[in-house]
Amino acid sequence: xxxxxxxxxxxxxxxxxxxxxxxxxxxxxxxxxxxxxxxxxxxxxxxxxxxxxxxxxxxxxxxxxxxxxxxxxxxxxxxxxxxxxxxxxxxxxxxxxxxxxxxxxxxxxxxxxxxxxxxxxxxxxxxxxxxxxxxxxxxxxxxxxxxxxxxxxxxxxxxxxxxxxxxxxxxxxxxxxxxxxxxxxxxxxxxxxxxxxxxxxxxxxxxxxxxxxxxxxxxxxxxxxxxxxxxxxxxxxxxxxxxxxxxxxxxxxxxxxxxxxxxxxxxxxxxxxxxxxxxxxxxxxxxxxxxxxxxxxxxxxxxxxxxxxxxxxxxxxxxxxxxxxxxxxxxxxxxxxxxxxxxxxxxxxxxxxxxxxxxxxxxxxxxxxxxxx
Ligand code: NAD
Numbered sequence: 001x002x003x004x005x006x007x008x009x010x011x012x013x014x015x016x017x018x019x020x021x022x023x024x025x026x027x028x029x030x031x032x033x034x035x036x037x038x039x040x041x042x043x044x045x046x047x048x049x050x051x052x053x054x055x056x057x058x059x060x061x062x063x064x065x066x067x068x069x070x071x072x073x074x075x076x077x078x079x080x081x082x083x084x085x086x087x088x089x090x091x092x093x094x095x096x097x098x099x100x101x102x103x104x105x106x107x108x109x110x111x112x113x114x115x116x117x118x119x120x121x122x123x124x125x126x127x128x129x130x131x132x133x134x135x136x137x138x139x140x141x142x143x144x145x146x147x148x149x150x151x152x153x154x155x156x157x158x159x160x161x162x163x164x165x166x167x168x169x170x171x172x173x174x175x176x177x178x179x180x181x182x183x184x185x186x187x188x189x190x191x192x193x194x195x196x197x198x199x200x201x202x203x204x205x206x207x208x209x210x211x212x213x214x215x216x217x218x219x220x221x222x223x224x225x226x227x228x229x230x231x232x233x234x235x236x237x238x239x240x241x242x243x244x245x246x247x248x249x250x251x252x253x254x255x256x257x258x259x260x261x262x263x264x265x266x267x268x269x270x271x272x273x274x275x276x277x278x279x280x281x282x283x284x285x286x287x288x289x290x291x292x293x294x295x296x297x298x299x300x301x302x303x304x305x306x307x308x309x310x311x312x313x314x315x316x317x318x319x320x321x322x323x324x325x326x327x328x329x330x331x332x333x334x335x336x337x338x339x340x341x342x343x344x345x346x347x348x349x350x351x352x353x354x355x356x357x358x359x360x361x362x363x364x365x366x367x368x369x370x371x372x373x
Contacts, residue, residue, distance in 0.1 A: 008037035008335065011071035011101075013045045013092055014083035015055030018106050018133070022081055023059040025327030032312045033332045036339035045071050068092060072099045079104060079338070083133075085178030086185055090115045093348075097122045102338050104331075106133040108193045109351035111185030113359040116352035123348045131334035131344060132351035134197040136263055138329035140307035140321070141284045145267070145274055146202050148286075155271030155289075160203055160240065160248030162265045164195035165256035169234060175223045176230070179254070186232030188213065188361065192252025193354050194263055197346070199240065199250060200354075202267065208241040210370045211361035216255055238361045273298075282320045 010026055012019055023041065030039045041061045046052040049066035056064030065071065071080060072095045080096035082089055082105040090110045096103045103123065109116040109132050123130045136142060148154055169176060169187070178184050200206060213233035222228040234255045240248040256262065263278035275285040275298065282303040287296070303310050304317020309332070313325055333345035344350075357373060364371040 003038045005036065005038040007040050008338065009040045009042035009076050009078045010081055011043045011045070011074060011077040011079065012041070012059075012061065012081045012083065013068045013071055014085075014106075015044060015046045015051065015059070016083065018083035019044075019046075019055065020059065021324055021327050022083055022104070022133075022331075024324040025331040027060070028325065028328035029331035029335065032328055033309070035332065035335050036341060037335055039331075039335065042077055043071055043074055069095070072096055072101070077101060082106060085181070086111050086190065087178065087181055087183040090119060093119050094122055097126045097128055100126065100128060102129045102334075103348075104131045104133070104334055105348070105351070107197075107351065108185055108189045108355060108358075109348060110355065111183060111189050113352065113355040116348070116355040120348035120352040129334070129338045129344055130348040130351075131330065131337070132346050132348065133327075133330065134194065134201075134346050134351075135323070135326040135330050136194055136198060136278065137201050137346060138326045138333070139281055139303075140310045140329075141276065141282060141301075141303050142198070142201070144301070144303075144307050145276065145284060148272075148274060149202055149267065149269070153272065154267065154269030154274065157203060157242075157244055157246045157267060157269045159268040160199060160242070160246055160250075160265065161267075162195045162199050162248065162250040163252075163262055164191045165251065165253040165259045165262040166191060167255065167257050167259050169217070169254040170257045172217045172219075173221060175221045180220060180228075180230050180232055182231045184232075185358075186213070186215075186236070187234050187254045188236030188252045189355070189358055190252075191254060192236050192250070192361075193358060195250050195252055195265075196354050196357055198263070198265060199242075199248065200357075202265070203242045203244060203246055203248070205243045206240050206357055206373060207243050208370055208372050209238045209357065209361045209364050211236065211238040211363075211365035213362060213365040233362075236361065236365070238364070281323075281326075282318075 044061040045068040052064035305311030337344040
């Protein structure tokens, strides 16, 4: 029987790592959730016709193009989804907004806070809906962690430690591609943005930062047989003060040898503590300080149907969600926001806020001084 829901036509720009992940997200969300629209993989763009056609066939898009502007000009497309290198997000998003499309864009929204704010303002003026790809916030275990903090279960929150570390740039012979483009931001903008989004999602606004950015690998191959000087940070760290009185520290590194996906946090409150590591994304370690003496210790809470929306994927606990499922949950929130059923879960304004905090950390690192936000 034909699907009677109105169609929401998707135009994807960029078919690399994230392009594929977003496609999984759309395909799964269409089936796992009872969405207000039927999501249609309408058109896909990449740098050349060949790249776009190959991905279009593999991912199941109806049409493909080597010119991303065709996606913007296609009147049938409702949502433009941007999964291209960081420095390209702004131009593509502003063009999509000007054409009246809803826009889904990967993080960092734009490497410079002023650009990200311009994008948020344009979206608000146009009245379209937006979403930034902070998929880790869509984890049912992350939602549980926030509930435990906000309900007072952990008492007064005193301390936060956060890290997003990976090793994909640790090899100095890796040219680095778009990630070492000074216009694209460094490690803190690229992956520290995830860690900061998690910090503010869980604890609320950060009010002051003291940063330290380091370029550890100062020279990389330029891809043309020579070398080039690297300006962007490989490691960024910051001390943080939160509006709720907590203090914290955060680290972003893309040269953390051996680390595949360390998106981790530790939160310590007066009544308990929680620990999380993304490589075990279905688990939350919980310490309850009121357990009787001799019985205290961290226990592991396993994600299950009692942690929505886990149950939409699987009726049994412990069977585990994966990274692509988080994208499906992200898509669900965005599509519901487009239908007016809920506020946007993480819109361009929220994405711009993260870039504002990162810029303050970068400025603080240069000035060797605390910065108020
Ligand atoms: P990638 O290099 O794997 O893919 C980028 C794609 O964009 C490629 O297919 C490339 O050919 C295409 N592209 C480049 N220039 C283009 C142009 N002018 N027109 C059309 N297509 C073009 O990169 P990636 O790892 O998928 O990263 C893409 C974005 O996603 C970045 O902003 C990155 O920061 C973000 N990202 C987010 C997460 C997450 O967990 N949310 C993870 C990785 C990357």
